[in-house]
Amino acid sequence: MSSFDDHAILISSLKSKQEAAFEYxxxxxxxxxxxxxxKIVTDADEASDVLQDAFINISLKIDTYDATKGSLFTWxxxxxxxxxxDALRKKERKYKIQLDDQIVGTIESKGATNSNSQxxxxxxxxxxxxxxxxxxxxxxLHYFNGYTQQEITDMKGIPLGTxxxxxxxxxxxxxxxxxxx
Numbered sequence: 271m272s273s274f275d276d277h278a279i280l281i282s283s284l285k286s287k288q289e290a291a292f293e294y295x296x297x298x299x300x301x302x303x304x305x306x307x308x309k310i311v312t313d314a315d316e317a318s319d320v321l322q323d324a325f326i327n328i329s330l331k332i333d334t335y336d337a338t339k340g341s342l343f344t345w346x347x348x349x350x351x352x353x354x355x356d357a358l359r360k361k362e363r364k365y366k367i368q369l370d371d372q373i374v375g376t377i378e379s380k381g382a383t384n385s386n387s388q389x390x391x392x393x394x395x396x397x398x399x400x401x402x403x404x405x406x407x408x409x410x411l412h413y414f415n416g417y418t419q420q421e422i423t424d425m426k427g428i429p430l431g432t433x434x435x436x437x438x439x440x441x442x443x444x445x446x447x448x449x450x451x
Contacts, residue, residue, distance in 0.1 A: 327353065
């Protein structure tokens with residue numbers, strides 16, 4: 271039986287940054303946390319990386335743990351789960367950017383480029399003109415005029431979520447036009 275089996279001693283030792291306490295915490299909870307993280311990110315290597323990041327974050331934020339708000343396990347579980355969700359969102363953003371690049375690449379391969387290898391906005395505008403007016407406006411502002419989503423929100427006086435949804439819907443429509451899966 272370890273002296274860390276008493277949660278009060280464990281928490282006190284963690285807050286005083288005792289290495290043995292962190293080793294105990296890792297030995298006791300890493301397998302359970304790994305299983306939860308793996309269910310979220312679905313890749314073993316990525317789950318290991320996320321778990322490592324979670325334990326680093328736990329060591330950095332242990333002073334913020336409040337036993338009156340919940341158990342230590344629940345607290346570290348939330349940190350690990352949030353790290354896994356962050357990793358998943360990052361992967362989804364990267365995938366979205368790749369799809370956007372794929373659409374532009376498809377447009378360019380269909381001859382809609384000028385001699386400077388920049389997108390020929392005349393050819394692209396013709397394709398985009400087939401979109402619904404509100405979706406077309408979002409694409410024009412965001413991709414042709416270079417406004418950020420936040421700038422469009424400020425300019426049009428509509429919620430950021432609406433701007434993001436309209437841009438995403440427009441991109442999905444363009445994917446259908448170019449038969450991109």
